[in-house]
Amino acid sequence: MTAHFTRISAAALFAGMALTMQPALAADRVVPGSDAELQYSYAPLVKQTAPAVVNVYAERMVTRRMSPLFSDPFFGQFFGQQMPGRSEKQTSLGSGVIVEKNGTIITNNHVIAGADDVRVALADGREFPCTVLLKDDRYDLAVLKIDSDEDFPTIPIGDSDAVEVGDLSLAIGNPFAVGQTVTSGIISGLARNSITDGEFGFFLQTDAAINPGNSGGALLDMQGELIGINTAIFSKGGGSNGIGFAIPANMVKVFLAAADRGDERFQRPYVGATFGPVTSDMAEALGLKAARGAIISAVRDASPAEKAGLQPGSVITAVNGVPVEHPDALLYRLTVIGIGEKADLTVERDGKASHVALPLGLAPEDPPRDTRTIDGNSPFSGLTVENISPRVVEELRLPDISDGVVVAEVEAGSPAARIGFSRGDVIVAVNGTEIDTTGTLEDQAAASPGLWRLSINRGGRMINQIFR
Template sequence: MIERVSLKFLRRTLIASGATVALFTGFAVGPVLLSGGAIAQEINPTSVAPPSGAPMSFADLIERVRPAVVSISVRQRPGASAPTPEGLPPGFEEFFRGRPGQPGGAAPTSLGSGFFIDQNGTIVTNHHVIEGAEEITIRTSDGRDIRADIVGSDQATDVAVLRVRGGGRFQYVTFDDASHVRVGDWVVAVGNPFGLDGTATAGIVSAIGRRDAGSSAYVDYLQIDAPINRGNSGGPAFDLRGNVIGVNSAIFSPTGGSVGIGFAIPANTANQVVQQILRDGRVTRGWIGVSIQGLDEDLAQSLGLDDARGALVGSVVADGPAAAAGLHQGDVILSLDGRRIEDNRDLTQRIGAASVGQSVRLEVLRNGARRTVTARLRERPSDEVLAASDRPEPTTPQIAPSQPGVAQSSLGLSVRPLSQADRTRFELGANAGGLLITSVDASSDAATKFIQAGDVILQAGGRAVRTPQELATAADAARTAGRPLLLQIDGRGGRRFVAVDVSAE
């Protein structure tokens, strides 16, 4: 019934589209006699030249590159499920799912795409395509099924490298430097959507440097509108010269199918990862041992900065490189080796690209004064190790009516000192300061910044607070200075800094 309705709708759409084409396409016209003796013009379609730079056909390009593109079938370990990276925006997850596990306890399988980058059978694909693999089979464009092994993979960028068993000679393609790619350039995707080997689609580069297309802090994605679907994961995106400018990795899709919003890992990013895997078998990144957050205009103003560039240190890992260098919680990292830091993502990428053991100079802002520290980088631990070391979010405390807070009218909230039970819940020391928020005015600036009852204020204006009066004093000082009040908050959203307007009396 669904298919029948869809076909009727399609027919109606095509009929309406046909009328529109007749009205608006520039056709040559000749005379035609209509009923009633009126004279019309005979419609003679003329050829229309493509826009400047556009090919009449992509056939030659696709014929040249298709032999280098492979389909990948992965049988996963028993008990495994098709992986879905965490932290994706809504609508992205569907692209990462392979075929569901077969009934009766059979091992789950997933499908993806990949491409040869040398004649000896080295293949590039996505990490999520081969994650949990027990057996990997690639199918070439001429229909051969060949087993392949994992050389290495990198979850952080979603790039993996395979090599076929037994060697051979294969047609291959090469990475291009995606830095020259511009919005509006043509792009051709070849892959294995829904198991349909060798499917080619075309479109344009819709945007570059997308940072909100996935969970990776190390990838600024290309956005393309060439239709890609499940199974295109790991396949190449080509320019008109047949060079790989991206590795297809994700789509935004409310329905699970293509809606013209796809994302590819830029070739220069992917190639750097591939070369390190081929050289070392794995990817290593520099690490300084801090958690950081970005700056907005309010945070920058509360810190006395002229603009919102830099990275705010939220916490420092004990015994890590940053702790050894003397970095403190609340510092703002302004530059790395003399080059300005644009934001927290810029710092993450530049530290990650640095060599393990390298010493870096960091210019930081602390309490309004600038200073320089030197940190010796270590190897970044795995995502699993970092996740295991994260402090679990505290549970929401029950705020008894008998424990009302002291109103802070300029902040639009009420607070009370911490009890010993509060300190235990938030994993604070027995003598740690802090104020528990007992209520928040829904119309306040604090509420718009997701501060909630049950959160704890650890610092105000860069100083620890223990009493409501200390908080009020910090708010008065910020108001006198004509800037928002910088608060360090601990709660369900994790530990973070927030700048709150205190202009109201």
């Protein structure tokens, strides 16, 4: 059976670790502080923080497909409300951790993805509706806010950069819905990448048993602080093999900060360069001591990278003095430093190391997006299109392209939808005319040539189509 990575979600009620040790909680028990004390219990920490961990219930309406066979009234008498093709409510269950006393919760995006209604249940049995403040499938994080004015218990967020391989860790949750379960282990690895299908590639690895049901729950250290949000497991059959992964707490901090600012979407710093991994052959050719770091493969004109003096072929080996193992680690380090700050890059080129100060800002919207919705009688009717800029490229996750205008939205049932246009398609040319702005496309759409020859860039692949 082939091994695979699985994002984990199921009904779960997670308990965390204590803010501090309180002897009054259990006078006869203490948290182990050395190998000799391992005979003692972690129970005081679990009891201290259980109120700050919640169940997350995400409800969505789904439509079951109907076979033509079931449209016959005869079969309807037997299948009733279970007939495929009927809308029904579907509930996904996961967990979250309260991290601010106003009821702000951090969880995984895949726990609440597509939900029409989100509710949480506290450890004391009370239930509250929630508002989704911010979510991002690239980082698989979501921030919820309990709809209540009361103060709630919290779990403090620790410094995941202080975590070392070999540190003790606890994972607490409800695997396979068997009930609250606490598992212990160590931190097995840092900076793991290529774990999920998303763009985020920097995970803590632990051998504490993590199973389906731990999704959105907490990975904690012995100080009772949150060091990660459990997200994925590596498994042959869906169960724990002692290889679990968590999003580091420092990533959680910057994500929460964006939600607290009221940002509509989470945006990472714009560098204006593309990076690749350093192979053994590259390391030998470049005179590097090890095949680590991120090699610059391209630099965009007038970008922060170009202004800072970064050049293709240079290798970034550290950020603010912290070594980077691969391009994903570099992007993680820049992201957690935050917008508006400066990053000190250690750059190696021609056998020499130097330091480069890189300002971290948002991607520019140049040219302005000039959003337009196309109507009328053309293949583009129903499209909302925008000019391409670094900001739009980042928001729509486009390849690093600059020609054409991009489809931002497609109206359901419109001529453009029936033709097959998709969000992220880049319209490059119409009837031989280069489409350089949304205005140009609008002018072309207003014409009636009788024959439409379109050139569309979809995910880096050029598609040429003819419509009458």
